Structures are given as C-alpha cells and as structure tokens.
Amino acid sequence: MYTSKITGLGSYVPENVVTNDDLSKVMDTNDAWIQERTGIKERRHIKKGDGNTTSVMGVKAAKIALERAALVPKDIDMIIFATLSPDMYFPGGGVQVQEALGMRTVPALDVRNQCSGFVYALSVADQFIKTGMYRHVLVIGSENHSGGLDFTTRGRGVSVIFGDGAGAAVVSRNETGNDGILSTHLHSEGKHKDELSLQGPSTQYWVPEIIEKNPQEDIPYYPYMNGTFVFKHAVVRFSEVIKEGLEANKLSVSDIDMLIPHQANLRISQYIQEKFKLPNDKVFNNIQKYGNTTAASIPIALTEAWELGKIKKGDLVVLAAFGSGFTWGSAIIRW
Numbered sequence: 001m002y003t004s005k006i007t008g009l010g011s012y013v014p015e016n017v018v019t020n021d022d023l024s025k026v027m028d029t030n031d032a033w034i035q036e037r038t039g040i041k042e043r044r045h046i047k048k049g050d051g052n053t054t055s056v057m058g059v060k061a062a063k064i065a066l067e068r069a070a071l072v073p074k075d076i077d078m079i080i081f082a083t084l085s086p087d088m089y090f091p092g093g094g095v096q097v098q099e100a101l102g103m104r105t106v107p108a109l110d111v112r113n114q115c116s117g118f119v120y121a122l123s124v125a126d127q128f129i130k131t132g133m134y135r136h137v138l139v140i141g142s143e144n145h146s147g148g149l150d151f152t153t154r155g156r157g158v159s160v161i162f163g164d165g166a167g168a169a170v171v172s173r174n175e176t177g178n179d180g181i182l183s184t185h186l187h188s189e190g191k192h193k194d195e196l197s198l199q200g201p202s203t204q205y206w207v208p209e210i211i212e213k214n215p216q217e218d219i220p221y222y223p224y225m226n227g228t229f230v231f232k233h234a235v236v237r238f239s240e241v242i243k244e245g246l247e248a249n250k251l252s253v254s255d256i257d258m259l260i261p262h263q264a265n266l267r268i269s270q271y272i273q274e275k276f277k278l279p280n281d282k283v284f285n286n287i288q289k290y291g292n293t294t295a296a297s298i299p300i301a302l303t304e305a306w307e308l309g310k311i312k313k314g315d316l317v318v319l320a321a322f323g324s325g326f327t328w329g330s331a332i333i334r335w
Ligand code: COA
Pocket: 028, 029, 030, 033, 034, 037, 038, 115, 156, 157, 158, 160, 225, 226, 227, 228, 229, 230, 231, 234, 264, 265, 268, 292, 322, 323, 324
C-alpha cells in the first residue's frame, strides 16, 4: 500500500478587506465585541464585479498549489472540492474546476461537510492514493460567504464571523519514505444538524416558496447558528479528535510541531492550546485577518504557515476541524 503527501499548497483571498468598523456601519455591532468574542479584526468579501465566485477562487488557489507541486492540470487524476457555498445548487464546484483548468475528464467529487470539509476531502484523497488508484489528487476548499449572509442587525451573531477565500492542496503518491499523511479521523453527529444550518435553499423550501414567501419569511434563507451550543461542542470534539489521531500513531501532544485548527473562533483555538499546554509557536491562527472561511480555513492557514517557514520537513503537523452537521475530523501529517 502507498502513502500520500501534500506536494503543493496555495491560497487566494479577495482583495476587498472588510473591517469590524465597516460592519458596524451596516449593523449594530462594534469592533470590541467582535474581537473579544471571536478574535476577528477583519475578513475578505468578494466585491461585486471583481470576478470572484467560489469556484473561481478555488481555481486561483489550485493554480498556485499546482505550480508549487511542479505539476500541470493534466497530471491530476481527481478533483475533490469542498464548500458549503457553491456557485450553483448543482452541479458542484468540482466540474467547474475541471473545465477552468482544462483538465482531463477526471472524476470531480464535491464534499459537503462545511467546516470539516477540507479534512474530509483530504481523507478521501488519502484513501484513493493509498490504494494505488490515483497518483495526484487536487483538494480544494473554497467559500463565498458574503454572498449569502444577513448583514442586518438580525444576522449579526453569524455574519461578523464568516469570510470569503479559498485554499488548495495537491496530494500525491509518496514515492520516497514514511512521511506524509499518517492517518485521518472523521466523525459526525447528525442530531445537532439544526444548530448550525442553512435550511432555505433546499427541497424543503423549494422554488414556489422562495418566490411567494421569501420577501416576508426570509429567515431560512440565511444561516442559523446556536453559537454557545456550537462553542461547547467544538472544544470537546476538537480535543477528542486530536487525541484520537495522536494515539492512533502512538504519538503524544508533546510530539506536535504545528497544530492548525479550523479557524472557527480564536477563543476555541486558544482553549485547545491551553488544554494541551502548547506554546504559541506550535499553534497557527490567522482568523484575525480572514474570519472563519469554513472549508477554506485550514488550507488557507496551512498555506500561510508553510509560506512563513513555520512548517519544516520532518515536522508533525496536526489539522483538526469541527463544524456544522456536526462533523469533525483530524489529519496527522509528518511533513
Ligand atoms: N455585535 C454585538 N452584539 C452581538 C453580536 C454582534 N455581532 N452578536 C450577538 N450580539 C449580542 C447578542 O444579541 C446578545 O445580546 P443580549 O445579551 O442583549 O441578548 C449578546 O451579544 C451575547 O450573545 P451570545 O450569542 O450569547 O454571545 P456569545 O458570547 O455566545 O458569543 C459567538 C457569540 C457566536 C461569538 C460565540 O457563541 C461563538 O463563537 N460560538 C462558536 C461559533 C463558531 O465557532 N462557529 C463556527 C463553528 S465551525
């Protein structure tokens, strides 16, 4: 059996910076509340006319990842595209990437696991490579949140948190050694599906309802989040799934060189860091600049940490995610 490793990373965020003060001009919120509760200072939003969509941003991130992997689109054997904010209800973003990059007629799989989407997608890529079926898999997480958030005071508990952007990784067959993805660990608990959800654009509220009722009853068309409930579950599941991954590889917390948690909320990351007694240089956060970009948050953070030289060959890198579903997961990687 083969192993897989990440051979190229890339990210893209729209140029348009939206600060907390910018948000306070359109809703009743303020910089102090947002920073104290979430750590977020600013996020990026697609600007009308800048040409960006979820798939377009995914393609931009993918091009960088491919170049760094020294590959061209025709080398890729499979695309896995994770998002909760696709350009279209169907088809998904994967086929848009296939077309935009002029790829062979390779499989394009769309992953719907929200904040855990990238870890789920990475795990799928890892399995296809381990079995020998594929040599290079392109994994993308991309989100256009700003296109679907409620920017009135009613939506402030959700809308201040999320931002737009994309990250990508090329996952390749490991030809050289025992480094690469050591294991991945995935979970779900659907009984909490409503606690962080967007129910409107679905077959429950299908076209006639959108047309007839939306102007009055538009709440289901915006995301709902029970923030306190999500927070409490997130801190427990993050800890569990990191420990599960370490134990599966007979490793301990002291072996971690870099923990990259899904950028849900800086307070969640800090809670995990304190619980595991990890020093600041072993946990990477950039939610301060980008907000929570859901499926894109881990690949954006991983790319930035790598670009800053914070991840070196031989390091033990741990990715961990938790989000809507609830779903959660981890990936243990020897870089
Ligand atoms: N600006 C100002 N006030 C706001 C606000 C905003 N953007 N959003 C909510 N508030 C208000 C509420 O209306 C409430 O006011 P009230 O006390 O008068 O009713 C007050 O602030 C406290 O709201 P609450 O929701 O209890 O705050 P909180 O301390 O739980 O923080 C979150 C809210 C969302 C920041 C927090 O619950 C959280 O981060 N949860 C996890 C979210 C997450 O990680 N989601 C992604 C998962 S992948």
